Amino acid sequence: MAQAQRLPESEPAPRACSIGGIGALAAEISAACFEPPAKMAERIKAALKRAVSEPLLLGPEQREPKADCYARHVIYADPAGRFTILAIVWGPGQFSQPHAHHTWCAYGVYENALEETIFTWDADDAHRLDRKAVRAQRPLPRDE
Numbered sequence: 001m002a003q004a005q006r007l008p009e010s011e012p013a014p015r016a017c018s019i020g021g022i023g024a025l026a027a028e029i030s031a032a033c034f035e036p037p038a039k040m041a042e043r044i045k046a047a048l049k050r051a052v053s054e055p056l057l058l059g060p061e062q063r064e065p066k067a068d069c070y071a072r073h074v075i076y077a078d079p080a081g082r083f084t085i086l087a088i089v090w091g092p093g094q095f096s097q098p099h100a101h102h103t104w105c106a107y108g109v110y111e112n113a114l115e116e117t118i119f120t121w122d123a124d125d126a127h128r129l130d131r132k133a134v135r136a137q138r139p140l141p142r143d144e
Helices: 021-032 037-052
Strands: 071-077 084-089 114-121 129-137
Touching: 021 037, 021 071, 021 084
Parallel strands: none
Antiparallel strands: 071 084, 114 129
16 A cells, blocks of 8 residues: 655645545645644635535435444545544534543534533643533535
8 A cells, every 4th residue: 555755845735636525625634734833724724614515525324423422434534644534423412521632633513513612621630620611613504
């Protein structure tokens, strides 16, 4: 299997291809990985905003929850191991426990609404989390 290799510093970052759907999202995120962190975040945010506005981005099987907990559907895995695109699906009343990401993470809401609670961790008391904020995320309107 061929391994993806990082471009030498002297070569410009590749431009994303306009191929639509998950392919376009993956190409844009891949290209963003060559940018400085602030530009990378800006570019990924714009790519997710475009992607979640596409009515046919995810098939029915990729929007299917599990009965006992949220579902994680792998949509795309970067061959260089830099990122994975997942469709994470919660059914009614489902949630995930407070957790931390030990790497960068970005998300877009495709359908329905998501309520996210942000916590701060108390370094002096490892068992204590303080609620910092609650954010509601809704999908953007799209032409169907």
